Amino acid sequence: KEVGNRQAFPDVEPGFMRDLLPSDAPKAGESWEDVYSDIERVVMKGMTHWNASGFFGYFPAASSFPGLLADILCGGATCVGFTWVASPSCTEMETVMMDWLAKALNLPQCFIHGGHGPGGGVIQGTASESTLITLIAARSKVISRELSRDPNLSMYDVLSRMVVYTSNCSHSSVERAGLLAMIKIRKLDAGREGVLRGKTLQEAIDEDKKNNKIPTFVCATLGTTSCCSYDNVDEIGRICEIEDIWLHIDAAYAGTALICPEFRHIADGIQRSTSFNFNPHKWLMVNFDCSALWVRDSSYLSNSAKVNALYLEHETQQTTIDYQHWQIPLERRYRSLKIWFVLRMVGIDGLQSHIRRGVAEAKYFESLVRKDERFEIVFPVTLGLVCLKLKRPGLNLEENSINKELNRKIQDDRRIHLVPSTVHGIYFLRVATGSVNCSRQALDN
Ligand SMILES: *Cc1c(COP(=O)(O)O)cnc(C)c1O
Numbered sequence: 001k002e003v004g005n006r007q008a009f010p011d012v013e014p015g016f017m018r019d020l021l022p023s024d025a026p027k028a029g030e031s032w033e034d035v036y037s038d039i040e041r042v043v044m045k046g047m048t049h050w051n052a053s054g055f056f057g058y059f060p061a062a063s064s065f066p067g068l069l070a071d072i073l074c075g076g077a078t079c080v081g082f083t084w085v086a087s088p089s090c091t092e093m094e095t096v097m098m099d100w101l102a103k104a105l106n107l108p109q110c111f112i113h114g115g116h117g118p119g120g121g122v123i124q125g126t127a128s129e130s131t132l133i134t135l136i137a138a139r140s141k142v143i144s145r146e147l148s149r150d151p152n153l154s155m156y157d158v159l160s161r162m163v164v165y166t167s168n169c170s171h172s173s174v175e176r177a178g179l180l181a182m183i184k185i186r187k188l189d190a191g192r193e194g195v196l197r198g199k200t201l202q203e204a205i206d207e208d209k210k211n212n213k214i215p216t217f218v219c220a221t222l223g224t225t226s227c228c229s230y231d232n233v234d235e236i237g238r239i240c241e242i243e244d245i246w247l248h249i250d251a252a253y254a255g256t257a258l259i260c261p262e263f264r265h266i267a268d269g270i271q272r273s274t275s276f277n278f279n280p281h282k283w284l285m286v287n288f289d290c291s292a293l294w295v296r297d298s299s300y301l302s303n304s305a306k307v308n309a310l311y312l313e314h315e316t317q318q319t320t321i322d323y324q325h326w327q328i329p330l331e332r333r334y335r336s337l338k339i340w341f342v343l344r345m346v347g348i349d350g351l352q353s354h355i356r357r358g359v360a361e362a363k364y365f366e367s368l369v370r371k372d373e374r375f376e377i378v379f380p381v382t383l384g385l386v387c388l389k390l391k392r393p394g395l396n397l398e399e400n401s402i403n404k405e406l407n408r409k410i411q412d413d414r415r416i417h418l419v420p421s422t423v424h425g426i427y428f429l430r431v432a433t434g435s436v437n438c439s440r441q442a443l444d445n
C-alpha cells in the first residue's frame with residue numbers, strides 16, 4: 001500500500017516492537033529476502049505516516065522523488081565532507097546551493113557567499129541546532145566584546161549576566177538552546193495574537209540593563225508552531241541594531257513560503273537580522289534532514305568553537321570553507337545534493353505551485369469550518385495552518401474541556417491525525433495542510 005493510503009497513526013501499544021523481534025542479533029547473516037519480508041510485519045506496523053492523506057499534525061514533512069534519489073546517491077557515494085579536502089564537491093555544492101536558495105527566497109544580500117561579504121549559508125540537521133549554534137556564536141561574540149572592555153572580568157562573570165529573549169509562543173527548541181548554552185532565557189508575552197512586539201522587548205531589555213545584565217540574543221519566530229503567528233521582526237530588528245544584540249530568526253516552517261513573492265511581506269524587517277533559518281525538510285520538498293541557516297558574518301560561527309588537529313589540517317584551509325567549524329558535529333553528509341536535485345527537477349515554478357496548493361487547501365478547509373456554526377477559527381489563516389475550536393459560550397475552562405474531548409475522539413477514531421495546541425490559555429486543534437498527499441478530498445472527509 002502506498003504511504004498516502006495508509007492510516008496516519010498506527011494501532012500499536014508501547015513496547016509492541018519487543019514482541020516482534022528476537023531478543024538477540026542473529027549470529028549468521030540472513031538473506032535480503034528475509035529482511036524484506038519483515039518490513040511490513042515489523043516496521044510499517046508501527047509507523048506514524050506523515051505523508052498519509054489523513055495526516056494533518058505538526059507541520060508537514062517533505063518528501064519528493066528527487067529528494068529520495070539524492071539521499072540514495074549520497075548513501076551510495078559515501079561522503080563525509082567536514083573540510084574542503086574531505087570532499088571538495090560536498091563543500092562547494094553546499095555553498096552554491098545555499099546561494100541559490102537565498103536568491104530564490106529573496107533573502108538579503110548579506111547572507112550570500114558570492115556576495116563578497118563575510119556572510120553565507122550552511123546546512124544544519126535541524127532548526128534546533130541552528131538556534132543553538134547561533135546562540136553559541138552570539139555568546140562568544142559578547143564574551144570577547146565585554147572582555148575587551150574590561151580585561152579584569154572572567155568569561156563566567158559575563159556568561160552569568162547574559163540574557164536571551166524570545167516570545168512565549170516560540171518553539172520549545174529555543175528554551176532548550178538557552179538551557180544547553182547555560183544562558184538565562186526570558187520568555188516575553190506575545191499577547192493574544194501570539195506576536196512579540198518591539199515595545200515588550202524594549203521594556204525587558206531596559207529592566208535587565210538596569211540590573212547589570214547583558215542582553216545577548218533575541219530569537220524571533222516567523223510562523224510559530226502553535227498558531228503560525230509572526231513576531232514583528234522590523235520593530236525587534238531596530239532595537240537589536242541599536243542595542244547590539246544578535247537577532248536570530250526561526251522561520252523553520254514559514255520560511256519556505258518566501259519562495260512566493262506574494263508571501264514575502266511576512267518577513268518584513270528581515271534585513272535587520274543577524275541570522276536566518278528555515279527547514280526545507282518541512283515544506284520545500286527536500287527530505288529530512290535539511291535545515292538551511294544563513295549568517296551575516298560567518299566568522300562568529302567558525303571562531304566560537306574552533307579547535308585544530310593536525311589530521312584535519314590541509315593546504316587550502318586559509319582560502320576554502322571548512323564547514324566543520326560551522327556546526328556541532330565534525331562529520332557531515334552531502335545534504336546539498338537533495339536541494340540541487342529538487343531545485344533542478346521541480347524548479348522554482350514547481351515549488352511555488354506546491355506552496356500555493358498548500359495554502360489553497362488551508363483556505364478551503366477554513367471556508368468549510370466557517371460554514372459550520374459549531375466551530376470557530378482561532379487565528380488568521382495565512383499559510384497552511386488552520387486553528388479551530390468548538391464554540392461554547394461561557395467559561396474558557398468549559399470550552400477547553402469539550403475541545404479536549406473532541407481531540408480524544410479524533411485520536412481514537414484514527415481516520416485523521418492532528419495535534420492540539422494552546423495559546424493564552426485557549427485550547428484548540430491544529431490542521432496543517434501542504435503535505436505531498438494532502439488533498440481537498442481528504443479535507444472533505
Ligand atoms: C519545527 C519547528 C522547529 C523545530 O525544528 P527541528 O528542525 O526539528 O529542530 C523550530 N521552530 C519552529 C518554528 C518549528 O516549526
Ligand SMILES: *[C@@H]1O[C@H](CO)[C@@H](O)[C@H](O)[C@H]1NC(C)=O
Nearest residue numbers: 168169189190422423424425
Ligand atoms: C504569555 O505570557 C503572558 C503573560 O505572562 C500570558 O498571559 C500568556 O497567556 C502567555 N502566552 C502563552 C502562549 O503562554
